[in-house]
Amino acid sequence: MKSYSVKQIAEMLETNPETVRRWIRTGKLQAQKASNKSGNVIFENALKSFLKSTPKYAAIALASGPVGFATSTAILATLAAGKAIELKDLNDATVDGDSIQEFIEAQIASLEKIIARKRENILQLELEISTESDRVKVLSQMLEQLNLLKVQKEA
DSSP, rough: EEEEEHHHHHHHHTTTTTHHHHHHHTSOOOOOEEEETTTTEEEEHHHHHHHOGGGGGGGGGGGSSSSOOOOOOHHHHHHHHOOHHHGGOOSSSSSSSHHHHHHOOOOOOOOHHHHHHHHHHHHHHHHHHHHHHHHHHHHHHHHHHHHHHHHHHHH
């Protein structure tokens, strides 16, 4: 089974090695300590598990190559996830269609929830606007009556 160093994973994911170490300390990324000098070793299955469970890096896990950098279909999914892959990072990995479908379906479901929340917010704002508009009308009528009383007093 293939294994990776903290530095290799940091380079693959274009992040700082300390970020990878923090993932290990918090248990997000499973690793084994090889030695105090060599540091942690992360096995491929642990890396794939981490990638699948982390939205920012989920698209990278779509392929079944050595680490999972993907071909054209997964590039589209990766771009949708906001993580661009450079050509130098691509290899001859094959793409698992079921994983891509699951990823896209999850993205759609997530976006639909966001849209629903925003629509609820719009309805709430429209209600608040209506209420405030009614208050403006009442206050405007009070102001007109006050001005009318002033005119009558002066006359």
